[in-house]
Every structure is written in C-alpha cells, then in structure tokens.
Amino acid sequence: MTTRKLYALLVGVNEYERPLIPSLKGTHKDVDHIQNYLKKRYQETFELDIKVLKDGAATRGNVIKGLEQHLGKATENDVAIFFFAGHGSWTTENEAIKASNTIEIEKTLICHDSRTATKYDLSENELLVLLSYIGRNRADVIVLLDACHSMEFESHTGQTTRSFGGTKKPRKIEHYLYDATIKSNKFYFYKEILKYKKVKNFPKPTYAGFYACNTTEYAEENENGGWFTQGLIAGLKSNKTPQTYFQTYNAILSEMIDYPVAQTPFFEAYNGFDVNRIFISGEASNQKTKRFKVSRDKNGTTYSIQFGAQLGFPLDLKRSISFNLFGGKDKLEIVGTGEVQFIGMKNSPIHLSLPSMKYAEAYWAEILDFTIIPMSIGFVGAQGDLDALNKGLDKQDIRQVIFVTNVEECLFNLVWEEGAQCYRLYEKNRSVFILEFERLSIAKEDLLELLIFTLEHLSQWHSSVELSNPKSGITSKDIVLRFNTPKIEDTKAVQCVYSKGGFEIQTDLKNANHLPQKEYEKILLESEVDEVFDYEVGITNVSFSQDYYIACLLISADYGVIPLDSNIHLPARGSIDNIIDANYSRLSIARYKDTNVTNYLKVIISKDELPTIEGFMLSELNLEQKLEDQVKPRAVAPERIKIFDWQTSELAFCLKRK
Template sequence: MAKNIYALLVGIDNYHPDSSPSVRSLTGCLNDIRAIESYLRDRISFESEWTLVESTDVPWILTNEQATRQAIINGFQQHLCKADNDDVVLFYYAGHGSQQKVSEAFAHLELDKYNETLICYDSRTKGSWDIADKELAYLISQVSKNNPHTVVILDCCHSGTGTRDSEIVRQAPGDERQRPWDSFIFANDSVALEKLASLKNQDKMKFQGFQGKHIALVACRSHETAKEYTTEDGQRRGAFSYFLTETLKKTNGGISYRDLVRNVNALAIGQIKEQSPQIEATDAEELNQPFLGGAIDECSQYFTLSYNIKQKSWVIESGALHGIPNSSKGGDTLLAIFPVGSNAEELHQLTNAIAEAKVTNVLPQMSIVEITRDSGLSQKQTYWAVVTSLPLAPLKVYLQGDMGEEAVKLASLVHKEAGPNRNPSLYVDLVDSPEDAYCTLSADNGQYWITKDDHPLVAPIPEQPDGVGYTSDRALKAIGRLEHIARWNNVLTLESPATSFIKPDLVEMSIQILSGQDVSASPNGVEKRVQYTYEDGEWKPPIVQVKLTNNSSRTLYCNVLELSESYGIYLPFFEERSSISIPAYASLEGENEFYIPDDFLERGVTEYKEIFKLIVSSAEFDAGLLEQDGLNPPPQTRSLELPDTTFNLLLDRVNTREPGHSSRKLDDWMTKSIAVTIVYPP
C-alpha cells in the first residue's frame, strides 16, 4: 500500500499593506519554504512507495498574499486531514510569531493573559485574526484523528516583546484587540469547548485530550527570538530553518528527531546569540524515530558519475540538496572515481581509483565535475564517485571604516600576508558588505574590536586603551584571533559527507550529571543546563559524564570535543588525545568537572555555554589536531603516527589549511553534538 506525505508549507516575507499596526517585512521565509520543498521533492524515497501528495483542491504551498488565515485553515482541513494511519503530515511555518490578548474564556490558561500566535498574511487587517496556539492545537487534533505521523515545524517566535538585538527577528508586536469568541475556529465545537474548559494552567502547553499526537520542532524558547541568517552564498534564511535543512542534507537519511534537534541546537548556539531550538512530543518515544518516520531516502555510499551532453561536462547526480558543498577559498570537494560494481572494500581503497575529479559548480540536483586525473574514462559509460575531501569555508569578516584610515589599512595589509608564503590568510576572507560577514573587525579609541551583531566576541586589542594606537603587531594579533574563531567554527560545523555509511544512530552519546543541579528547561535532552552546588562552604562546579554506545557490528573510533564559549577546543573526557576504539555493541564512559573561567565570572558572566561534539570514524584519527586554548596561536601539527586516511588529512587542514594527499584508504566518519550550559547561581 502506498504511503503518502501531506505537507502544508507556509512562508510569509511581506504582510498585508493594510495591517494595523503595520507588520515588518522579513527576507528569508520564502527561501526557507523553497528549501524544504526542494528537499522533500528530491529526498522522498520513491522506491519505498512514498508519494508527496500535491492537492488539487487547495494550495499546499502558501507564500505571502496566498497565506491568508482562511487559506491556512483550509490547508489543514481540506488537505492535511486526508492523511491516514500509514501517512506522514508536515506543517511548516516560516514567518512572524506574536501574541494576542487573551479572551475571558482562556484567562485561566494564560498567566500573562496572552495567547501565542502565528501571524497570517491578513491577520492584522480588520475582521481577521492571528492563528492562536489553541487554534493550531485544534487543527492538529483534527489532522490526528486518523493517526498519521504528524510533524509541526515553526520558524518564528512568540515573546511579543521589543527587539533587543540589531538583527532581523521573526517576531511582531502583540495584537491588543479584544477578540470575539465566535472568531475562534472551534467556537461551535461543543466537545472541544468542554475539553478547553476542563484544562488548568499547567496543562496549557500539552492540551491533553485536545491536541492530537504530534512532534513539534520550534526555532527558540519562549523568551528568545528567532533570527534571520545570511548563508555562505549570501542568501537570507531563517537561522533555525537553515541549520535544520543543512543538517538534514548532510546526514544519511536516518537521523532521529532527538539527534536532529541536538545538532541544530548546537549549531545555533555556536553561531547565533540567544536562540536555542527546541523539540516537543506528545509521546517522547517518537523522538527516537527517524525524521518524517523514515520517508526520506537514504543516500548510497557513492555518487554516479556520467557525461552530460546538455551540460557538456561530467556530472554527479547529487547537488546542494544532497549536502554537496560549494567550493570556497577553503578548498574543493574532491572525488575518487571507481568502476561501476566496485564493492564496499574496493571503494575504500583509493589505490583502486581509476580517476580523480573535483566539483566545480553545485546545482540543486546535480554537480558539475572536472576530471583532474584521467585513466581513459569513456563518455558513454557511468562510474561511481566517492568524496575524498571537503572544503572548509573561511570566516567572512567586514573591516569597518574607511580603507584610508590607518587602523583599517593596517589590518587589510596584514591579512594579505597572513597565510603561507606571505599570501592572504586562508582562514579569513574580507568582504565588502557587513550583511555578507560573520563578524566585523572595527577600530575605536586605539583598540581593535571583533564584534557580531554589535556584541563583542572577544576582548579588544589591547584590552585597555594605552595611547600607543594601532600597530602592525596589533593588527596581526587581531587577524590571528579571527583565524582562531574560524578554526572553532570549522570544528563546530564539521559534518561527514552524506555518503558515509556511519549513520547517526550507530553511536549514541548520552550526558549524565554526576554532581551539580540539573536545571535543564528542555525535557527531551536537547540542551542540558547544570548549576554549581554549595558544599562545605564553597561553590563547587558540576561533574558531567558522557557515555558512548556503539550499536554497530564493527569496531569504531571516537572522541568527544568540548567547544567552549571562549573559542577553546578541548578533549575533556578521555586521556587519549587521538581516538578511542569502541568494540561492537560496547559502551565507554568518561567524566570531568566543568566550570566557568574566572575571567568570565569577574565580568559578571553566570552562564557559560559548552558544546560537546562527538566524532566517529571507521579508522583511527588524531582528535588532538583540533585542540586550541583560549586565543593562543594555533598549535603545531602533531607528529603522532596514524593511518594516512582522508579524515586525518581533513583534521590537519582544519588546523593548518595546507593541502594534503592520501593514497591509501578512504574512511567513513560522522559527527553529532549536544549543548550544555554551566550556570553559576546569582
């Protein structure tokens, strides 16, 4: 029996011109919807009899003026409600979230007297209203009557307060109008009204007995804001949507909801200020299921290479939607070419490759390839290609100030000679627009400042004005700190190629608090928060344990990195600085004490974020290559003798950016992350 995916995708950048008060436009919501639509169309497992249902009765993709309140309701009731027991339902909303003055009937459910809402295109016009959280719950309950696998993804926020940061956020002022009772979609549903009347305040988020079974992925906590983000190629996206779709593209099709949001959360915490994506489920066991219940096709361990007459070039049948990254100043995506029919072991021995190639242009569905070493490939035949190297994106930095100013001119000149052989820095790319930059290097009062969204990332150079002014040495130190941040970001975003056979669920990473107070707000283990405890007359930092479990039938090699808020990278859990072998079906535990550095406490910082990143490989590797303390110069390349594998060369490039070449073995690898916040009591 065929299985169907019923999707309702809503993206709103521009709201009705008659909205009162006016609703500020956004820039990335339509891009988010296009990205998830493309992902669904391309990655659905047609061979497994999954079908994306494209309704002819009502639109299932609603953008801007199409996304009226009634159109969204119709999408639920006339499209999503057709889903059956074996089907999957996806509701995806990218736009403004807000609040709405609560009606008297709901006063007992909302202590702050406001409903959380989604703003439709015409929500703020006369006679129309936002979709309130209780209405969304009601619509989900209708969809869930036939028990499909239901997923709700919301890239918006609901705090209703003023914007605290300079970046664009998906949040609009609350609606202070007194909403009439008969405007709610369940106003005439007596059964629903009885259930609402029976709820107490503590039940409001669950709507037990009223809200149907589903999984919800949301962009941030209730007190945070959902931000927009500029991608590597300059496209505006929702930060949550971008990290979500990138993680989905780069995993091998079977990532669980729990691991998906853990990875997205870690990326968001590392890249975006005050935004922590969350996940909720009416049944916590469903968080261990693969995304969309397994409807996404699993990538093979190779790509098919063929000659495309239309493109007049060699191509592989996979592109951006499959996780193939664009080339950058940090390198190219390199491929080894094998005969069709090569077995798994042959594909991992690079000496068996009959040609080599590099990706020159990444399209959504395919990539253009240039053959760099040819052993007589025939344009009339197909071949198999495996990834042997991935590019590492440089940090995009905007120099603030006139290029004629002494400080900016010095920094620009130093950057041009900061790389090997007095070439430009390989880690830092100077851009012409602040909108295209990850951070800004500016000069003020004799100091260099590195900032992101007007917030300093590190201490200025020098830390206190001393009257000396700007020097080449200080400019070099500023570029060095930028390179340090770039290496940290490279490790944070380090992910395996989609062709890796090591799926995210083959090695589990769990976090346990051995001492200290667990004050985690997330019930599903997305982000841990642990607080110091007062013992024997002093505040003692918490002890955290990590447990790694190998669920595969082969020995794998692992280690866990600690990426600190101060841009340090450490190996805190195990004595080995390289990798630890975990036999098939075995577990390994390590623990350590985690504290907030004194210099942070002295500055009044009482919450310190850590990201624990698990790296898994099919061969031994040197995790010590990634270590860095504070903002010191990068460590020297380690001399530890390990197998000459593609993954070790990648780790070395994170540290040195020098190109490497392996003639021996291609190893598979995988990463996953969990964020932990260390809290010092006030």
C-alpha cells in the first residue's frame, strides 16, 4: 500500500522589511509548535514533507512558490496544510473583481517584504486561486491562519495584536499573482478581464479553514505565541480519541473561551469538504453524525430541509451549505447531494442533485461543510451544575449554546443568587433578570429547552438583518430611512452611527445634517438624566417601478413587541414624512437601576402586503415565522411567500447612562 503524504507549509513572520510594520514576538513559536505536533502525531501514518519559512525567508514570492511548488505536489489521498502566523490586514478590491463579488474589502496576509516596492500583501482572492491549484488532484487542503483582518495595530497588557492598517488604494488587476510560478495562476484574473471585462468566474476550492478570530476581533499573542495556536494545540491534545473537523473546532473553542482575550476562533469548510471525517487523517468517524430530514413540499416539485434560524443557522447566509443525502435516517449509502442557499426560521429550501430522476418523498441529510458557532453563556455557580448543564446540551444534541466560566466576554450570564437560592439569567450590564429557576431543575430536560427558547428569542432582536442582504430582492438603494427629533436641543444627544473602513463612527444629529449623506446603521440616544425624546421616522421609496409595504414595531427593553403601524403602502417614488403613530412618538429614557437599556425600532419592508396590526400582537417573539405564515400569497404563484422575499431594517435606540 502506498504511504500517504502530508505536505505542510508553515510560515511565521516576526520581523518585516518595511520599518512601519510593527514586529511580533510569537510567530516562530507557533510554527515550532505546529511542526512538533505534526511530527509527533503523524510521522508513523504519513510520509511528512514540511517546509518552514520564517522572517526573511517568508517573502511574498517564497510563500506563493511554497503554495504552488510544495503543497501543489499533493495528490489524491494526500493532505496539504498551509499555516500562517503574522499580521493580517485588508485592501480595497479592484473594481473588476468587485463587479462580481460585491465585497468591497478583501482580507490580506502581510509577508516579510509586503508593501516594499511592488511587493503586495497576499490577498484572499489570490489565495483562492492557489488553493484551487493545490486541490486540483483531490488532496485534502487545510488552512490555519493565526492572523487577523482588523483595521489597526494595538498593544494590550502583555499581548500584541496581529493586525496592521489596510490600504484603500486598490491594486491593478495585473498585480494579482504577478509573481506566481504557474502560468495558469499568474494570468487567472487577467484572462477573466480579457474575456468578460470583469472577473466573472471565481475559483471554488474545496478546503477547511480554521481562523484565529472573526472580522470584528483581534488575533492576539503573548510570550508563548498566538492565542489561537495555543488553543489549537491544546484542543488537539485534549482528547485521546481522534476528533472530526467539527469536534476539533469545538475543542479549540472550549480552550479559548477561558483565555483572557476577546477572541472567537472561526471555522468554515468550503465546496463540499466533508468535515464529519477525522481531522487530518480523513478517516470515517465512528461518531454518529446528526441528520436532518428533507421533505418534499406540498407542491410536489421542491424540497425543504427541517432546520433554520431557530437552530442557530444565520438568516443572512452568505454562502451555500452542502449535504450528503441518505435514503433513511440510519442508511449508510450516499444517494446524492444537496445544497441550501437560503435560511428560513424552521425550514429551508434545498436543491437536490441525484443520479436518478426519480425523487423520493423524503431523504435524510448530513451537513458537509458548515458549523454553527455556539453562543457562549457565562456561568457563575457550582462546578457540578456547570457540568450538568453542558452534559445536558450534549445529550440533547443542542449545538447553538455552551456554558462557560469567562463571564466578561458573554452577552448573557447565568448566575447563582445565594440570597434567593436560585439561578437567574441576566443580560450583560442589566440588573433586571430575565429568567430564574431552582438548582433541582438543572437535571430536567425541559429546563434546557426553556433556556434555549428564551435565548433564541432574545438574541433574535439583537441581530440585524441587513436591508441590503444580497439574497433579498429589496436593496438599500430602493429605501431611505430618516430619523428626526423636532427639538433642536435634543440633537446633541442623538448620535448617528455609520461604518467606514471597518470602523464604527459616531456623529451627533446636528452635525450629521451638515455632512454628506451616509448609510447610518443605528441611532444612539445618550443622556445623563431621565429624559423624554420626541422623534419621527420618515421613509422614501426611490424605486421607479416597485411598490413596498411598511410596518413599524418598537421592541422594548423587556423584549415586548409594540406595534406602531402596519401595512403602510409606499408607492414607487413615494415618501412619508413620519411613519410613527402619534401615540408612540415619545421615547422615555427612564429605567430603574438599569445602566444600558436598548429599544429597537424595527422597520419591516416587504414587496407584498403585510398582516394587520393584530398580526403583530405576538405572545412569542418569533416574528419572522409569523410573518412568513401570515403574508398573503402572491397573485401569480400561489405558494406561501418565502422569508427571503422581505427584509428588515433596525434603528437601535441604545439608552446609556453616562
């Protein structure tokens, strides 16, 4: 039997050729830790071929050459690992790429000689081409990045962030992979421009990626190296039995939750990479993977899979999720594949791909390339109770939450109150508890169900669904929202928030009126004393042909739904000065003992008529599902309107005591 090969390219950059880029201290240790782990763990099962690039050797040209010439040698059944530790950054995308991609900022890795002469960062679009080349012979490709793509360099106590400022000037298309050693890679983007006048076909490599943090956080290091690499090694060593890719990610997350950094590792797999196999070795796992039922819809021509946002899947899904399909819940033979592109509240539409044209009434599906990042719930109480809660989550296969002891980083905390002799659930920075229960209840399965139910509905109102969601037919170009307070003295207390280059920028309402038009994301009302604000919300439809229907809700600090008005008809080119009912035009800033109160003004925009006000008087906060059920059917297609046919926009009233 031919010995499988494991190719690894390990890159660590502490020192940079350009003096302006700050030095790091821990990337060499990260490389050494990864190299030692691979040698100790896999030297008997793989033929190892590890290439290391540090500092002066980690030039842009050498990294690209290593990806093409070293990792590119991997063939079917081999494994190719790319590990990078160093500064991450960003750049503005070239217009020809942006024309198809809609993402204005592309993330980058800063090599040793980046930003000197014509030496650019290694961008994510370049990396996609290189990963496609590496995986052309069906090798398993794994990417591990201990770097971040935040917008500035910061020093923390005993730690340094692996981030450096980005560049707003986009590079020319001929400067993408200009120094590649493989001709097809070197001219990939250039040939797209010649053929289509833009980059139309983006490469779709099949790979698994583990990243140090999400795009709003910093990847940090201390004297022992990067926190992500430390968590990765500790997570891999924590279980003596082999772990799947999913389990590996959860092990890293469990380790890093207790680290003194606000850093959430991120994991995604792409283009059908099967994450239910054992990490690196690729062997089938003995663990039974959770399956979801796929059922034929009533119309008999489409299928839906029985999962959605209530299980933690994101409504604003930015890519498809791939599945293997089975003929039964316990069947082993794969009968086809499936793909989900839109997420509903309980069910999501799925596209099936089967070798036979004869379709069954139902299938069972296993997720191939997606994982739910669980919400961390802070826990203050007895260790035995913490273990019982997490054991209960495990037993019920609840993946969307995890209880941890690092309460400072959590939005919600479960705290033992000695005086009241009960556990209470709190939102961070709020003194009013949401839920309470006795210690004896921890062993009961319905307690966890109640907790998850409560958290799902609370977090639903905390996350915005962007109006310009690319999956929606409604765009921010069609609708303009305006916030106004009639009293000039109130304008200083009203802060308008917008994003620029990844930063959140605030300006008061008076100043905002003198600035060029911005896309403001939320309104903050800040006051040192109890006050009452009069406010108005105007709305304009700038579309030439599309009518819209508007509803307006106030989601109170106690998560109650107050309908302000509904089914307001807004014709094409129409405008309404104020959509707020006169009875609700005053917002009081007065909450007993609260330090941070948030009320959301939720504006719902639909292409179809919405329910009457009674339709919004909900005993539960699953508004999106209620809307999906109640919206009138289309005149042309009689099936129920899908959730992605309408979107919401929020103005968040964050009432903060100074």
